[in-house]
Amino acid sequence: MLTKLAGASVYDPVQGWAGEIRDLYFRDGRVAADPGPDAAIDEVHDLSGHILMAGAIDIHSHIAGGNVNTARVLLPEQHRNSMARWLNPPGLTPSMGFAPSGPALRSPLAPAGLGRTAEWSSADIGHRYARMGYTTVVEPAVLPANALDAHLQMADIPIVDTAGLAILGSDDFLLGLLRGKAGQAQVNDYVAWTLRATRCLGLKVINAGGAAAFKWNVRQFDLDDVVPYYGVSSRQILQTLQRAVCELGIPHPVHVHCNNLGVPGNVETAVATMEAAQGLPMHLAHVQFYGYGKEGAKGFSSGAARLMEAFHRHPNITMDVGQVLFGQTVTVSGDVIAQYDRHGDASPGKWAVWEAECDGAGGVVPYRYRERSFVNTLQWAVGLEIFLLAEDPWRLFFTTDHPNGAPFTAYPELIRLLMDADYRASVMARLDQEALALTLLPHLRREFSLHDIAVMTRAAAARLLGLEDRGHLCPGAIADVAVYRPQADRRAMFADAAWVWKGGRLVVREGAVVDRPAGSALTIEPCYDRRIERDVKAYFDRFYSLSLDHFTVGGVAFEREDAERFRSIRAA
Amino acid sequence: MTDKTSAKVWENVPSPFCGIASDDLRIEVCGSSVRVLANGDAVTVPGFERPVTDTAPRIAGEPASLEDAVRRAAEILKEARLPVFSGFGTDVNDTRAALALIDKVRGIFDQARAAGGVRNLLALADSGWIATTLAEVKNRVEVLLVFGSDVEAAFPRFFERFVWNRETLFGQDPARREVICVGRAPSGDAAVSPDGRRPQVVECDPRHLPELAAALSALARGASLQAETVGGIPVVVLRGIVERLRRSSYSVVTWVAGQLDFAHADLTVQQVCQMVALLNKETRAAVLPLGGQDGDRTASQVCAWLTGYPTRVSFARGFPEYDPYLNDASRLLKDGEADALVWVSSLSPAPPPAAEVPTVVIGRSGMQFDEEPEVYIPVGVPGIDHAGHMYRCDNVVAMPLYALRDCGLTTAAAVLAAIEQSL
Numbered sequence: 005m006l007t008k009l010a011g012a013s014v015y016d017p018v019q020g021w022a023g024e025i026r027d028l029y030f031r032d033g034r035v036a037a038d039p040g041p042d043a044a045i046d047e048v049h050d051l052s053g054h055i056l057m058a059g060a061i062d063i064h065s066h067i068a069g070g071n072v073n074t075a076r077v078l079l080p081e082q083h084r085n086s087m088a089r090w091l092n093p094p095g096l097t098p099s100m101g102f103a104p105s106g107p108a109l110r111s112p113l114a115p116a117g118l119g120r121t122a123e124w125s126s127a128d129i130g131h132r133y134a135r136m137g138y139t140t141v142v143e144p145a146v147l148p149a150n151a152l153d154a155h156l157q158m159a160d161i162p163i164v165d166t167a168g169l170a171i172l173g174s175d176d177f178l179l180g181l182l183r184g185k186a187g188q189a190q191v192n193d194y195v196a197w198t199l200r201a202t203r204c205l206g207l208k209v210i211n212a213g214g215a216a217a218f219k220w221n222v223r224q225f226d227l228d229d230v231v232p233y234y235g236v237s238s239r240q241i242l243q244t245l246q247r248a249v250c251e252l253g254i255p256h257p258v259h260v261h262c263n264n265l266g267v268p269g270n271v272e273t274a275v276a277t278m279e280a281a282q283g284l285p286m287h288l289a290h291v292q293f294y295g296y297g298k299e300g301a302k303g304f305s306s307g308a309a310r311l312m313e314a315f316h317r318h319p320n321i322t323m324d325v326g327q328v329l330f331g332q333t334v335t336v337s338g339d340v341i342a343q344y345d346r347h348g349d350a351s352p353g354k355w356a357v358w359e360a361e362c363d364g365a366g367g368v369v370p371y372r373y374r375e376r377s378f379v380n381t382l383q384w385a386v387g388l389e390i391f392l393l394a395e396d397p398w399r400l401f402f403t404t405d406h407p408n409g410a411p412f413t414a415y416p417e418l419i420r421l422l423m424d425a426d427y428r429a430s431v432m433a434r435l436d437q438e439a440l441a442l443t444l445l446p447h448l449r450r451e452f453s454l455h456d457i458a459v460m461t462r463a464a465a466a467r468l469l470g471l472e473d474r475g476h477l478c479p480g481a482i483a484d485v486a487v488y489r490p491q492a493d494r495r496a497m498f499a500d501a502a503w504v505w506k507g508g509r510l511v512v513r514e515g516a517v518v519d520r521p522a523g524s525a526l527t528i529e530p531c532y533d534r535r536i537e538r539d540v541k542a543y544f545d546r547f548y549s550l551s552l553d554h555f556t557v558g559g560v561a562f563e564r565e566d567a568e569r570f571r572s573i574r575a576a
Numbered sequence: 577m578t579d580k581t582s583a584k585v586w587e588n589v590p591s592p593f594c595g596i597a598s599d600d601l602r603i604e605v606c607g608s609s610v611r612v613l614a615n616g617d618a619v620t621v622p623g624f625e626r627p628v629t630d631t632a633p634r635i636a637g638e639p640a641s642l643e644d645a646v647r648r649a650a651e652i653l654k655e656a657r658l659p660v661f662s663g664f665g666t667d668v669n670d671t672r673a674a675l676a677l678i679d680k681v682r683g684i685f686d687q688a689r690a691a692g693g694v695r696n697l698l699a700l701a702d703s704g705w706i707a708t709t710l711a712e713v714k715n716r717v718e719v720l721l722v723f724g725s726d727v728e729a730a731f732p733r734f735f736e737r738f739v740w741n742r743e744t745l746f747g748q749d750p751a752r753r754e755v756i757c758v759g760r761a762p763s764g765d766a767a768v769s770p771d772g773r774r775p776q777v778v779e780c781d782p783r784h785l786p787e788l789a790a791a792l793s794a795l796a797r798g799a800s801l802q803a804e805t806v807g808g809i810p811v812v813v814l815r816g817i818v819e820r821l822r823r824s825s826y827s828v829v830t831w832v833a834g835q836l837d838f839a840h841a842d843l844t845v846q847q848v849c850q851m852v853a854l855l856n857k858e859t860r861a862a863v864l865p866l867g868g869q870d871g872d873r874t875a876s877q878v879c880a881w882l883t884g885y886p887t888r889v890s891f892a893r894g895f896p897e898y899d900p901y902l903n904d905a906s907r908l909l910k911d912g913e914a915d916a917l918v919w920v921s922s923l924s925p926a927p928p929p930a931a932e933v934p935t936v937v938i939g940r941s942g943m944q945f946d947e948e949p950e951v952y953i954p955v956g957v958p959g960i961d962h963a964g965h966m967y968r969c970d971n972v973v974a975m976p977l978y979a980l981r982d983c984g985l986t987t988a989a990a991v992l993a994a995i996e997q998s999l
Contacts, residue, residue, distance in 0.1 A: 068881075070972050076880045080701055080898050083884040124884030125896075149709075152974040156668055156965060157881045176715075176745050219716060221825065221860045233746055344706075344856070356704040359862065360972045361711040362745065368704075547745050549711035549738070550599045551588050554975050559963060562672045562989075 006031045006039060007047045007508065012056035012487060015458040018476035022455045028056065030483035033508035037479040051487055054502060057458050058477050059139025059484030061465035064259075064289055064324050065406040067129050067166065068143050068157035070150045071336035071366040074356050075407075076124055078368055079334060081352075083124040130162035131517045132413055137486025137501040140165045140466075140474060140526075144208055144259060144289065145338050147171050149361035151202035152557050155525060159561040159569060162520040163511050167205035167469070167527070169259050170198050171338055173241050174215035176362040177543050179234040188247060189533070195248040196532035197540065203527045203557045203570055205469065206256035207249050210338040211263050212241035215365040218340050225341055227263050227276050238263055239280055250284050252530045255470020255573070257285035257322065262294055265342040269298035271307025275314040278321050287468065290326025290405035292387035299442070302378060306443040308389035316395060322468055324401035327387035327418050328380065329410035334370040336407065343367025361549065373410070381439035383409075385432075391422055392448040397459040401468070420495035422452040470573055471526065483508035522564060524571045582606070585613065590966075590975050592667065592923055592959040593623030595868035596710060596731050596738070597968040597975050608983040610960060617732035619869065626925055628941045628983055630954040637948040646991065649918075649936045649951045650998040656916035656934075658892055659683040662905040663939070665870035665924030666988060667964030667977060671878040673992035674920050680996055684890045684914070685879060686905035688926060689872040692834030694900045696865045697876075697886050698842035705849040708828060708862035709970035714738045715745045717753060719824040721817070722775075723848050724759035724785045725832035728766035731866055735766040756817055758792070759785050759807075760835075778817070780807035785836065789847035792818060796854040821855055830864040868969035870924040871958075877967045877974075909933065922955050922988040938988050956985030 009028040014021050029036040029045075039045075066072055076083070133141055141161075146154045146168035158166040172178050172195065181191055195207060213231040214222075220232040227239045246258040262277045264270040274294035278286070288294070291311060299305035315321060332351075337343050340357055344367060347355040351372045359365040373380040387409065394400040406412040421428050425448075432440055440446055466475020473482045485505040491497040500515025511519045537552075544552040561569040583606040590599035594617070601624070602614035608628045612621045633645035640648070653659055661678050664671065664687040678685050687693065699705065713720070720739060727734050741750050755767045755775035760782065767775040780788060784807025791806040795818040801811050821827045829852050836844060848863065855861040867873060876886045883889050885898035901907075908914035909931050917935045919928035925943045928935055934950045937943065941954035958964030959977035967974050 073877060073880050073971070074700075076884050077697060077886045078701055078704060080885055084898070126881045128884075147972075149711075150972050152965065152976070153877075153967070153972065156878075156974060160672070160882060180745070219712070219826065219860060350704075354702060354704040356700060357706040358708070358972065359712055360709050360970075362715055363711075546743060547711070547715055549709070549714060550590075550597060550973065550975060553588050554590055554599050559965070559976065562669055563993075 005046045006036065006043060007049070008045045009049050009051050009056065009485065009487070011050060011052035012054045014056045014477065015454050016058065016477045017455060017459045017463040019478060028477060028485070030505070030508050033483050035477050035479055035481040035483050049503065051503070053490070055454060055488045055490055057137070057486050058462045058475055058481070059486050059504070059506065060137050060461040061140040061469070061471070061475055062133070062138055062403065062412065063142050063401050063465050063468060064144045064403045065141050065412050066143060066145060066336050066408070067141055067161060067406070068126070069146060069154035070358065070360070071145070071338070071368055073153070073157065074358065074366070075334045075336055075368045078354060078356050079370055082332065082334070126157055126160040127162055130164050130520065130523070134163040134504055134506065134512050134517060135500055135515055136415060136498060137488065137504050138164060139484035139486070139504070139506050140167070140471070142167045142169060142205065142469065144169045145171055145210065146202055146204055146208070147338065147360055147364045147366070148175065148198055148202050149363040151204070152560070155203060155557050155560040158525060161523065163506055163517070163523060165523040166525050168202065168525070169206045169208035170202045170204040171208045171210055171364055172198060172245055173209040173212040174364045176216065176547070177540065178241070179213070179216055179231060179236060180543070182236040182241065182244065183234045188244065188251070190536065191244055192248045192251050193532040193536035194540070195245065196252055196530035197536050199254070200529055201556045203525060205526050205528050205573070206254060206259055207245060208259045208261070209242055209245050210261040210364070211265070211341060212238040212245070214238070214263065214339060214341045215359065218344070218365060219359060223341060223345065225263055227273060227280065242277070243280060243282070246281065246284055246286055254528060254530060256468060257287045259287045259289055261289050261339055265293050265339055266346065268296050268304045270294050270296050271310050274311055278314055278318045281318070281320055283320050285320050288321060288323045290403065290408065291323045292326045292328060292383065292390060292409065295386040295390060304379060304382060306382060306386050306389060308386045308393060309444060312390060312393040322399045322401065324403040325387050325390050326403055326405035326409045327391070328373050328383040329404060329414045329417055330373045330375050330380065330384065331410065331414070332370070332372045333407045333411055334368060336366070336368050338364055338366050340365035340367045343369055362547065375434050376436060378436045378439045381436035382442065384435070385440055385443040385445040388421060388428070389443055389445050389448065392450045393444070397456045398464045400460065401465060402460040416495040416499040419457060419498045420493065423457070423494045425449045425451050470528070472573070522561065525569055527570050527572045528574065529572045586980055589980065590959065590977060591620040591623065592966045592977050593870055594619045594731065594733070595866065595873070595969045596734055597966065597973065598733055598737065599975065603980060605981045608981060610981065619732060623923070624960065626940070626942045628985070630941050630952070631984060633951070633953040634948070635951055642953065642986065645951050645953050646994045646998055649953070649995050652916050652934045652936055652950065653681045653918070653995065654999060656681070658908070658914050659916035659918055660686060660905045660908050660914035661918045661920060662686040663688050663919040663921035663924070663928065664875035665872070665921045665926070666875055667871060667922065667958035667966055668874060668878055669964055670920065670922050670958065670988040670992070671875045672882065673989035675879060675882050677992050677996045679891050680999060682891050682894065683918070684892065684903050684905070684908065686888050686903055687872060687875050688921070688924070689834065689870065690887050690904070692832070692867055693872055693876055693887060695833040695836060695842045695845050696867065698900065699846040699849055703846055703850065706853055706856055706862050707970070708864055709972050710738050710968065712862070713828050713864060714741050716826040717828045718748070719754045719756065719820055719827040721821065721827065721829040722755065722757045722762070722767070723789065723829060723831040724782070724844070725830070725835045725866070726760055726763045727830065727832060727866060728762055728764050730832050730834065730869065732766065734866070740770050754820070756820070758817065759788050778809050778813055780809055782838065784808065785838070786844045786847070789844045789851070793847040793851040793854070796851040818851070821861060822859060825860060827855070827861045828864050829861065830866055832866045834867060864970065866969050868967065871966060873967040873969055873971060877971060919949070920988055920992070922957055938991050941985055953991050954985060955988045955991060961985050962987050
């Protein structure tokens, strides 16, 4: 079937399209070249007066797995509160967005019946992302022991494609290899085996070694601190894993959550980590949480300028922001040292930590970012400084580290803050002025263009992840398309897309979900020397709680075969 | 297809029944009969070996076709104003299918084993915890405190697999581990170390367990108690126990919530969790809530990601609502609020409670009824008759289950989907 999307103003940075009026064609789920004047077109949508982009891609959003389900169980009242907002006329308060719309795995698609049940469910994640024009989302923290859980949950997220990043660095097997002075080749094999066994797209390192050190009662863990018993430093773990990703040819660079998250003065940790990358590709996640100096009367100040100066000196580094936005959320992280450290700030006052299977750990701490708070205002401002100081939108990515800085449902608010300097100023007027005075933000008048948004949330995101079939509208690309009605209020514009197609299927119309196809899970299948399996099996047999036979992920989707669910982007 | 005439032996079979996911069973399948040849226990052996008796559905006790039984079940649901679904000894897909149906008929989801699980869930949702998992226990535990529970009665292989293992990652000799049982004595010798050391046992009457937990939590906080005994136990003994945990580099506190069967036991669980959180100010300690038998954790986990709530969820108003008290199936039936009962239990042979409302059972073949339900559709067992997934008691680890035999039984998921389709 040939579909024509006629007359929209199209933004595709990959092809250099910056708002020209164009027609776009797709056939059988893929973007097609202009078929010429004689082609029989089955369906035409007149999109004149609209903005058209490829489907958006979220490179870092916690949407599945142990932390996410623990957060649901820890905070049933959050969910209830969102229901109350739904039952009463909606004020568009950003919900936490874990959820929603009820199992309704097969419920009939009454327009009113979709997206209106619970807030907080796997279904709601898919619906709410789709409504904003997102079609691909990466869960950035899949603990291998928890990978099957994460995939079972992701398989119930409708519409969007998903992918996971597997966490290594605090697992006793890797630390044992390093303690035993194993060669880089053996580490590479283990990384490749892990990515295959967990069916992930890339590698995540969280406060390398920190979760293992916490089990030895270590409460603070810096780049050159050493994991007890193993005698290896965080830096050594990080560099070994980074090298493995490079040598295996995995497209997505090692995705790093640095040491010292949230600690005043930690901008130096972020800069030291950039230097530790030794010129090789490395992605630093949610850097807003590392943009802190320790100047000023309160010993807490913006380090954004210092961070961005270093960023501009290190073209091998990419970063995503992890913007903070005000309101209630919950922080979830594999950085158990950071999560335990801040449990006293839990709001409401409850929190959960879990350590898992000699593999890592997790922590869930609810939190409310307040406009009147010095600290929270500073965090908000640092994130925006990072965005506005970035010279190259191709290396800086748009995230809130959902739900840590804010729920992903708040993205439209963030877009408005970036695109509208007057709006930004009006928000600043409500905030803690002492904190703002420690930042450059009041002086930054830059406004992002639609082209910049398309780069950050589409073109660059796909390139960073190695997803060649999306993030652009070249012939052959997957027909993931988002169409917005231009509005002066950019938040309203991006909150509810006018049309969204996923793989050529119309899934959203005027902000309402009209179809919910199942998505795919994107994976990479690097090759490795099979002898590593023998070593892992011996480890499992001696020390683990289950047999290696029962570790590999498969059969996760309801009434779908693995061949339909999993799609390898390529064998690296 | 399975050869029905000769026996086949399967190695490394995971058990969906025991909650700690023993996955080293050797099992022989001969036709429809199953025998555990190695590594079975008092929970897994009956779980696997229960014979297949029924393969045909029944309506009001009379044999019926699957189509007719599905149609009759759909009629009952169409007539019901508030159908309650319980049981849920099930795997992931059975639970997914059930929740889709419950959503559609605006029913209520509960679990036969929810009472125990809810005690933990309420403690978690009120203050939280620091929890650990089985492999961490196996490699790191130095002192294990069992609170108010007889672990081996519910988890016969827990000590063998995770406490008295042969070796650990860090060169600790597991045989030197210490076990302290507070509030209840173990029923057997599983907690006795391989070199014959018996656990320290401090018993009290079960009705004193709440104050015992409160005292331990207070002592961990550093409070000095005016009382000299708690539940008949000298405070000095309790202080010694807390001190022992404080000196331990990694202690684990466990309990079986299903056995803490008294009013407001969630508050007792909460005190135990608080004690462990407080110990972490100085050293490392974690809780391990044991449970999850017969798919109990599985159904709760699936419900959490599909609805946002772990269990006892009502869809009566068209969206999920959580209330662990109001949505209790036994209360709904007793008070006459529910007007139909659907019992979904593909793992456990436990029959539904006697109910005066029309009852549909989608249950494991071999289920025995005191009172024949209106509709009974026998189904196969995930992990014996078909593949599936289960969650362990520690929530982190999901495990695959495998098909070991084919005796023509359909899955609960397929039956539930068929009912949904015929509404």
